[in-house]
Amino acid sequence: MSKIKKNQTTLDPEVTEKLRSQAAELMDQVNAGDYGKAMALISDLSEVRDQSLYREVGRLTRSLHEAIRNFQIDPQNQEQQEALSKMADASDRLEYVVQMTSKAANRTMDLVEEAMPRVIAMRDQAKALREDWQRLRRREIGPAEFRELYVRIDQFFATTADATDAIYGSLSEILLAQDFQDLTGQVIQKVTTLVKEVENHLLSLVVMASHVDQMTGTVHELTEQEQTSPEKGEGPQMRAAERADVVSGQDDVDDLLSSLGF
Amino acid sequence: MKILIVDDFSTMRRIIKNLLRDLGFTNTDEADDGNTALPMLKSGKYDFLVTDWNMPNMSGIDLLKEVRADENLKTLPVLMVTAEAKRDQIVAAAQAGVNGYVVKPFTAAVLKEKIEKIFERIQ
Numbered sequence: 043m044s045k046i047k048k049n050q051t052t053l054d055p056e057v058t059e060k061l062r063s064q065a066a067e068l069m070d071q072v073n074a075g076d077y078g079k080a081m082a083l084i085s086d087l088s089e090v091r092d093q094s095l096y097r098e099v100g101r102l103t104r105s106l107h108e109a110i111r112n113f114q115i116d117p118q119n120q121e122q123q124e125a126l127s128k129m130a131d132a133s134d135r136l137e138y139v140v141q142m143t144s145k146a147a148n149r150t151m152d153l154v155e156e157a158m159p160r161v162i163a164m165r166d167q168a169k170a171l172r173e174d175w176q177r178l179r180r181r182e183i184g185p186a187e188f189r190e191l192y193v194r195i196d197q198f199f200a201t202t203a204d205a206t207d208a209i210y211g212s213l214s215e216i217l218l219a220q221d222f223q224d225l226t227g228q229v230i231q232k233v234t235t236l237v238k239e240v241e242n243h244l245l246s247l248v249v250m251a252s253h254v255d256q257m258t259g260t261v262h263e264l265t266e267q268e269q270t271s272p273e274k275g276e277g278p279q280m281r282a283a284e285r286a287d288v289v290s291g292q293d294d295v296d297d298l299l300s301s302l303g304f
Numbered sequence: 305m306k307i308l309i310v311d312d313f314s315t316m317r318r319i320i321k322n323l324l325r326d327l328g329f330t331n332t333d334e335a336d337d338g339n340t341a342l343p344m345l346k347s348g349k350y351d352f353l354v355t356d357w358n359m360p361n362m363s364g365i366d367l368l369k370e371v372r373a374d375e376n377l378k379t380l381p382v383l384m385v386t387a388e389a390k391r392d393q394i395v396a397a398a399q400a401g402v403n404g405y406v407v408k409p410f411t412a413a414v415l416k417e418k419i420e421k422i423f424e425r426i427q
Contacts, residue, residue, distance in 0.1 A: 147315040151322070272392035273365055275358025278408070279389045289389045292414050295405050298391060302398050 057094040064090070102246055132233045139226040146222040153219070157212040160205045167198050307332045308348070310341040310355040310367065311385075316408075320354055320385065323412050327419065338362025342370055345377055352422075357386035357393070365393075365400060372401045381422050385410065 064087050071080040174191050177183050183191065255262070282290040289295050307329055311317045317334045324332055333348070335341035337359040345353065353371065357364040364384060371377045383404040384397055394405055403425075404418040 144313075144315060148318075151315070151318055155322070272390060272396045273363075275363055275365075275386075275388055276390065276393075277358055278387040282389055287391055289391060289394065289407065292407055292410065295389075295394055295407050298394050299398060299405060302395065304398065 060090050135229045142222040142226050146219045149219045150216050153212040153216050157209045164205050305329050306350050307352045308350045310335045312336050312359040323415050338367035353382045357388040368400045
């Protein structure tokens with residue numbers, strides 16, 4: 043960041059030195075009345091400017107290429123190497139994240155949906171048995187009904203053992219289904235690194251462009267920023283708690299709606 | 305009680321479907337955006353609409369407006385379940401006639417509370 047700031051205010055020391063010496067010489071030549079030599083100096087000066095521009099552009103191009111090479115793509119030839127964008131690979135990687143998370147979510151829900159009916163069946167059986175058991179304790183059950191209850195309790199123990207085994211199996215598979223976090227986390231970290239790198243390079247480009255503007259004396263008319271309509275979906279908001287225009291949770295939504303008379 | 309769930313992510317539709325089932329609503333259908341949902345609503349005799357906001361083609365807010373503009377659907381209760389969290393957006397949804405607004409990520413308890421509140425008001 044400090045390097046960028048420096049770039050913004052100063053030119054290459056070599057360039058400034060040349061500028062200074064040639065400007066002084068130009069003054070001398072003009073004062074001496076040697077206009078031919080003065081004109082040649084002016085052309086030298088503009089060459090110095092062009093050279094420093096080319097050097098800057100060259101440096102940026104090289105670092106951009108470097109960044110692209112570092113993002114592990116295997117182009118077949120030189121042409122492809124130039125054409126291939128790191129971003130294409132980055133979007134593939136993110137697509138992989140979407141697939142992995144979706145697979146894990148579905149696998150987890152499959153297992154939950156498998157376990158839920160078992161739990162409900164166990165609960166219903168236990169409830170029914172408990173009622174009959176209490177009737178037994180109140181001595182409201184005859185010998186025939188008792189024999190039937192005896193068998194049902196026996197069956198309940200057997201099915202409960204089986205069902206809890208199956209549920210335990212589902213739970214441990216749900217645990218395993220969370221392994222996507224490790225893989226997607228790594229991929230996202232890689233893409234984040236790329237985005238940061240590209241951001242830095244873009245920032246350098248912007249700085250360089252302003253540098254070029256400084257040297258050429260160009261002033262840009264800035265167009266107004268596009269207004270986003272509230273109708274347009276934006277997806278999840280980051281750092282919601284620090285922002286006044288964004289609600290930070292359901293309580294905020296409820297407060298806002300009730301202030302509107304909901 | 306027939307409910308239409310509209311969300312472009314199948315996992316979210318599945319979560320909502322499961323939560324609704326736990327609340328005793330077992331008659332649910334799914335659509336992946338407003339364009340798919342609208343013809344279903346027009347022909348399907350739904351009693352309740354749960355929709356996301358940000359979806360390809362027709363968004364949830366546009367679907368809500370279409371519903372409110374349709375003579376046969378305009379009283380249909382609509383619950384928005386969305387990640388959209390800007391105050392402007394919530395105000396826009398309220399102005400468009402939404403009956404409830406739940407921000408993602410949400411809990412089963414919040415969904416239950418909002419749905420019950422909507423039905424209380426209707427009855």
